[in-house]
Structure formats: C-alpha cells, structure tokens
Amino acid sequence: MTAAVLSESLAAALAAAPGDRIVYDLAGIERRYDALRRELPDVRVRFAMKACPLDEVLGLLARKGAGVDAASPGEVAQALRAGVPAGRTHYGNTVKSDRNIAEAHRLGIRTFATDSLQDVAALAVHAPGARVFCRVATGGAGAVWGLSHKFGSPPGDAVRIMERARDLGLVPAGLSVHVGSQQMTGEAWHTALEDLGAVLHALDLRGIRVDHVNLGGGLPALGYRDRHGAPLEPPLDKIFAVIREGMDELRRVHGGPLEFVIEPGRHLVADHGAIRAHVARLAERRGTDGERRHWLYLSCGKFNGLYEMDALQYPLVFPGHTTGPYVPAVVAGPTCDSDDAYAHEAGLVPVPRALASGDPVWVLSSGAYATSYTTLGFNGFAPLPHAWAGRPDGAGADG
Ligand SMILES: Cc1ncc(COP(=O)(O)O)c(C=O)c1O
Known part of the structure; x- marks a missing residue:
C-alpha cells in the first residue's frame, strides 16, 4: 500500500527537501x-x-x-x-x-x-x-x-x-x-x-x-x-x-x-501530499502502568500537520533505514500536549531501532486537512487577534 501512494516524483521531492515541509504532487x-x-x-x-x-x-x-x-x-x-x-x-x-x-x-x-x-x-x-x-x-x-x-x-x-x-x-x-x-x-x-x-x-x-x-x-x-x-x-x-x-x-x-x-x-x-518531518528522539520509558514502551517523537504532530492522527495512522517511511531491527513504538508529536500522540492503545508502529535525532521521516497520505487544520485559518476563518483587558503600564483594552 505504501508503494501505491508514493509516486516517484513525490519521493524525489521528499528526498531533496532541505528541511521539514509538506510536499504536494x-x-x-x-x-x-x-x-x-x-x-x-x-x-x-x-x-x-x-x-x-x-x-x-x-x-x-x-x-x-x-x-x-x-x-x-x-x-x-x-x-x-x-x-x-x-x-x-x-x-x-x-x-x-x-x-x-x-x-x-x-x-x-x-x-x-x-x-x-x-x-x-x-x-x-x-x-x-x-x-x-x-x-x-x-x-x-x-x-x-x-x-x-x-x-x-x-x-x-x-x-x-x-x-x-x-x-x-x-x-x-x-x-x-x-x-x-x-x-x-x-x-x-x-x-x-x-x-x-x-x-x-x-x-x-x-x-x-x-x-x-x-x-x-x-x-x-x-x-x-x-x-x-x-x-x-x-x-x-x-x-x-x-x-x-x-x-x-x-x-x-x-x-x-x-x-x-x-x-x-x-x-x-x-495521497498526493506527504510531510517531510524529522525524528526528535526515539526514547524508551517506563509508563505509570510499569510497562516499558518506545516512543518515537517526531517534529510534527497533532498541532502542526497531523490533526487527524488520533483517528487513523499515516504510513511512515524512514529513508536511510530500510532494514531492521524494528521496535514497536507510540508515535507522538513534539508539543507538551499528551493528546499529541497516536497508537497508544491501538497498534504500535514498528520503527527502526537505529533511528537517531534529526533523521528524516516521511509521513505519507497527509495531504488533506494538514496545512488547513493547523497552519492556516481552517475553512477560511482567520485565527483570533488578541487584545488586552488591562496592562501593568496602564494601556487600554486595545493598547
Ligand atoms: C460541504 C462539504 N463538502 C465537502 C466536504 C469534503 O469532504 P471530504 O474531504 O470528506 O471529501 C466537506 C468537508 O467537511 C464539506 O463540509
């Protein structure tokens, strides 16, 4: 299935991307x-x-x-x-x-x-x-x-x-x-x-x-x-x-x-958009239930491109790590929000054990509702501007 959704031109553009971005074909x-x-x-x-x-x-x-x-x-x-x-x-x-x-x-x-x-x-x-x-x-x-x-x-x-x-x-x-x-x-x-x-x-x-x-x-x-x-x-x-x-x-x-x-x-x-992200860290931690789990922290997650990540999984490609050994991991985004993770109780994702911080990761089939949910005003409704009700310097509400 992975091969079916990754065209040669999309793979080439992902490989050439100098840093994190979403690439469309x-x-x-x-x-x-x-x-x-x-x-x-x-x-x-x-x-x-x-x-x-x-x-x-x-x-x-x-x-x-x-x-x-x-x-x-x-x-x-x-x-x-x-x-x-x-x-x-x-x-x-x-x-x-x-x-x-x-x-x-x-x-x-x-x-x-x-x-x-x-x-x-x-x-x-x-x-x-x-x-x-x-x-x-x-x-x-x-x-x-x-x-x-x-x-x-x-x-x-x-x-x-x-x-x-x-x-x-x-x-x-x-x-x-x-x-x-x-x-x-x-x-x-x-x-x-x-x-x-x-x-x-x-x-x-x-x-x-x-x-x-x-x-x-x-x-x-x-x-x-x-x-x-x-x-x-x-x-x-x-x-x-x-x-x-x-x-x-x-x-x-x-x-x-x-x-x-x-x-x-x-x-x-x-299927014609994919995110070129990178590994923040592959870590192993013991949870409050006493179980040891691997966590793959990525540079993108629920709040910057993968808003729908709790309802499904996107196929991941780890260029440069085409063979194992693999470890089952929870995949999570980079923020301080614990909802910013997937595959907790459902299927863990097999990821190469040798992943290092900074390694590229391609998140396939992420071209829909990715930029729009989290990086632009969704549905064309702009983010709220802010105002002040009171400030220590005494400036007014719109100061
Ligand atoms: C009125 C309307 N049409 C079409 C769509 C597109 O839906 P989908 O992405 O499932 O094709 C939406 C999605 O919210 C919608 O609200």
Missing part, C-alpha cells in the same frame, strides 16, 4: 481528478477547498473545469483570486452569519447550502434570488468522521425548508448530502441516495422541481491505515458503482432534467 492530484472524471463522467466536480487551500491546487483544478465548495467569504475570495469563476464557486457551509452571506453575495456567489428555516430567511434578505441547496442529513455510519450532528435536515424538514425558500423568492435549486468523511462503505451512499430520492419525490408532488443534486464529499483517500496500523482499503469501485446506480434511480424518480455535482476533498489531495 500536483501531477498526482491531476491524475486523481482525471480518474474521478472517468468514473463519474456526467458529474461536475467542486473541490472542497478546505482540504487543501493552496492557490496552485485551486488553479490547476479550475483550469481543468472544476469548481469549488467554499466554507466562508475568506475561502470564496481566495478561490476567485486563484482563478475559479464565481459561477463555479458554491457556498457549501450551512453555518453562516448575515455578514458571511452578504459578503459572499457581494463577491458574486449565487448558490448556497442551507439546512434551517432561519438560514433560509437570512439568505432571502442578504442574497436575494439565490439558488439554494438543502442539505439532507445522513447517519454517518461507515465514515471515519461522521458529519451527522451539526449538519443537515431530516427529509420532512428538508421539504419544508425548500417550500419556505420558494415562498421567500429564493430558487429551491437542489439537494445536497454528505455521507461522512473517509466513508468506507457503499451502503452509506445507497442510503443517502435513497433519502434524496424520497425528498425529490415529495418536492415534485408540491411542484418544486429542483435541477441539481450535490453528492457532497466523503470519497475516501486510499493510503491511510486504521488506528491499529492495518491498511484501510476502501472499496472504491463499489462506491462508484453505487453512486452511478443511485444517480440513475434519482433521474428516474424525478422524471425531469437533473444535474449532479460532487465535492471531494480528501480523495483528491490526501
């Missing part, structure tokens, strides 16, 4: 995009830019005809700067303030996701006449990260929300769904598409004829390992087959013209 991202288009030729792709908000990635995908799913006015503005036309930029976050909506509308955005009557009312005021997509809730089963609680409406509520959108002068244009990130089963897609079919039918009966279905994110990366270190091996062919069948069924149920879009994030970028 744009050609690999392009190949993954082309493969997705071959699997789902009549589905337009909107890249979920939160997974890798780099101008070069956005520009590449825009030149190939893709759009983006943006989560904030900050992401919208970046997408436009990077060359994504406003008409291919969708505001996919159901959570937005009045100001967020007005700003996105001012920037030229005309399609918005929604999942509540309150959000629809705000859209009618701040983005009058916009096309709205109601997000239908999913259960999240089968995904490494279910997105079921915070987003989406049950089918019956979705119908009411679309009726309200129509009554307020918005265009009830479509339905959307998200089966959960790194969705590992075809069944989850099957269930979601069935639910969409039920909502489409109910809308048709009320004279609301949507023209789009947004299949959302959730397509898996291929290179991850589970928390025990076993390759995840998502059934990608089956997932695509289920999606194609489900689309045929939705077209049949609807009876009218229906276009499809999909919003992959990690599927496009995760």
Whole structure:
C-alpha cells in the first residue's frame, strides 16, 4: 500500500527537501481528478477547498473545469483570486452569519447550502434570488468522521425548508448530502441516495422541481491505515458503482432534467501530499502502568500537520533505514500536549531501532486537512487577534 501512494516524483521531492515541509504532487492530484472524471463522467466536480487551500491546487483544478465548495467569504475570495469563476464557486457551509452571506453575495456567489428555516430567511434578505441547496442529513455510519450532528435536515424538514425558500423568492435549486468523511462503505451512499430520492419525490408532488443534486464529499483517500496500523482499503469501485446506480434511480424518480455535482476533498489531495518531518528522539520509558514502551517523537504532530492522527495512522517511511531491527513504538508529536500522540492503545508502529535525532521521516497520505487544520485559518476563518483587558503600564483594552 505504501508503494501505491508514493509516486516517484513525490519521493524525489521528499528526498531533496532541505528541511521539514509538506510536499504536494500536483501531477498526482491531476491524475486523481482525471480518474474521478472517468468514473463519474456526467458529474461536475467542486473541490472542497478546505482540504487543501493552496492557490496552485485551486488553479490547476479550475483550469481543468472544476469548481469549488467554499466554507466562508475568506475561502470564496481566495478561490476567485486563484482563478475559479464565481459561477463555479458554491457556498457549501450551512453555518453562516448575515455578514458571511452578504459578503459572499457581494463577491458574486449565487448558490448556497442551507439546512434551517432561519438560514433560509437570512439568505432571502442578504442574497436575494439565490439558488439554494438543502442539505439532507445522513447517519454517518461507515465514515471515519461522521458529519451527522451539526449538519443537515431530516427529509420532512428538508421539504419544508425548500417550500419556505420558494415562498421567500429564493430558487429551491437542489439537494445536497454528505455521507461522512473517509466513508468506507457503499451502503452509506445507497442510503443517502435513497433519502434524496424520497425528498425529490415529495418536492415534485408540491411542484418544486429542483435541477441539481450535490453528492457532497466523503470519497475516501486510499493510503491511510486504521488506528491499529492495518491498511484501510476502501472499496472504491463499489462506491462508484453505487453512486452511478443511485444517480440513475434519482433521474428516474424525478422524471425531469437533473444535474449532479460532487465535492471531494480528501480523495483528491490526501495521497498526493506527504510531510517531510524529522525524528526528535526515539526514547524508551517506563509508563505509570510499569510497562516499558518506545516512543518515537517526531517534529510534527497533532498541532502542526497531523490533526487527524488520533483517528487513523499515516504510513511512515524512514529513508536511510530500510532494514531492521524494528521496535514497536507510540508515535507522538513534539508539543507538551499528551493528546499529541497516536497508537497508544491501538497498534504500535514498528520503527527502526537505529533511528537517531534529526533523521528524516516521511509521513505519507497527509495531504488533506494538514496545512488547513493547523497552519492556516481552517475553512477560511482567520485565527483570533488578541487584545488586552488591562496592562501593568496602564494601556487600554486595545493598547
Ligand atoms: C460541504 C462539504 N463538502 C465537502 C466536504 C469534503 O469532504 P471530504 O474531504 O470528506 O471529501 C466537506 C468537508 O467537511 C464539506 O463540509
């Protein structure tokens, strides 16, 4: 599996990196995009830019005809700067303030996701006449990260929300769904598409004829390992087959013209980005339970690139140490936070016993949500500036 996700060009760039960095293989991202288009030729792709908000990635995908799913006015503005036309930029976050909506509308955005009557009312005021997509809730089963609680409406509520959108002068244009990130089963897609079919039918009966279905994110990366270190091996062919069948069924149920879009994030970028980190120390310590364990402390961890490390393992490569002996180790980041570690109770990771401080380590399949979670404002929301309530020198709050 490791060999499958590490292209020659990515390996060469990692080997040449003079120090820690995250390296992306744009050609690999392009190949993954082309493969997705071959699997789902009549589905337009909107890249979920939160997974890798780099101008070069956005520009590449825009030149190939893709759009983006943006989560904030900050992401919208970046997408436009990077060359994504406003008409291919969708505001996919159901959570937005009045100001967020007005700003996105001012920037030229005309399609918005929604999942509540309150959000629809705000859209009618701040983005009058916009096309709205109601997000239908999913259960999240089968995904490494279910997105079921915070987003989406049950089918019956979705119908009411679309009726309200129509009554307020918005265009009830479509339905959307998200089966959960790194969705590992075809069944989850099957269930979601069935639910969409039920909502489409109910809308048709009320004279609301949507023209789009947004299949959302959730397509898996291929290179991850589970928390025990076993390759995840998502059934990608089956997932695509289920999606194609489900689309045929939705077209049949609807009876009218229906276009499809999909919003992959990690599927496009995760396997084509890798972190070149280094060993801080391979140490052996006795724990409070009396057990001796090896700990591999790396220069990157939960707070600088590997935020998702407690849900999965990334394949590690130790260039210069191609043979053993190996010792099983907990892998941890460099910070003073004890959550900054993985493989505690789950599978320990075999690491070369001869590792020395400063040795390079490559963290594969770490191209999604790596820079965005921890080194840029995630989803385009900037980090908070700080202010002072009082200072010994007597300066005021904003002094
Ligand atoms: C609205 C929306 N679309 C797409 C995605 C991308 O999901 P994934 O990276 O699982 O493909 C997300 C992720 O949070 C999302 O919120």
